Amino acid sequence: MSIGTTIKKLRRERGMTQEQLADYLGITANAVSQWECDRTAPDISQLPMLARVLQVSTDCLLGIDFNKDETEIQRILDESAAFARTGQFMKAMEITRDALKQYPQSFHLMARHAENMLAVRGREDEIEFLCDKILKECNESSPRDHAYRLKIILYGKRGKYDKIMELANKLPHIWVSQEEMLMRWNFSTSEERRMELIGYAKWYLTSLATCLSKIAALPCYTPEEKIQIRQ
16 A cells, blocks of 8 residues: 555545645645645655654554564465475475565565575575575574574585584574473464474474484494494
8 A cells, every 4th residue: 555545544534634634734735635646755754743643653654564564474484384395495485585575674584585495406605695694684583593504504515514513502402492392381282283292293303313313323333232223
């Protein structure tokens, strides 16, 4: 919705004529008419008074709704994740790429887009660029942890193990993770919550299996001990 359409809608909701709104602002009714027809727009210096007269925030006048944006971003993240879970990484990447054109400052979208690109060859530089941008500009822990994780994967592919240790030490321990806390306190018995817990359990079991497999590969164990560890 344009700012002119928003002004017209708010003015009518408050039972005001164009002349009345113009009087409040000290301008002509023709100027208000020009705004509402989207031929011109209010000067930025007029927005605070216009917002007070119409009893809304300047964000509302400009069509900015942060709560709505966050809801839409979460919907996009869920949609992208659903495609990624079924192996449709190109589709998942397409969704996050297009979403970033609309929400270019969303660090959550940047992190998910970078993760989607992991499944596509030749995107390492783009992944690293997004991760570095997140780590430089974002203060929120979740996207930052996501970026650290992705950079660790990239360093693993390049054999930069000193860099892996450096970044891994900046991540939270497993015993203070969101997943661990949510598994410990199950407040709901809903089907959605049950599936969420199963997802956490699968992730932890996979991580445990990977860790044990690496332990079993150490040269200090006999073949029999290696089999026992893997079992």
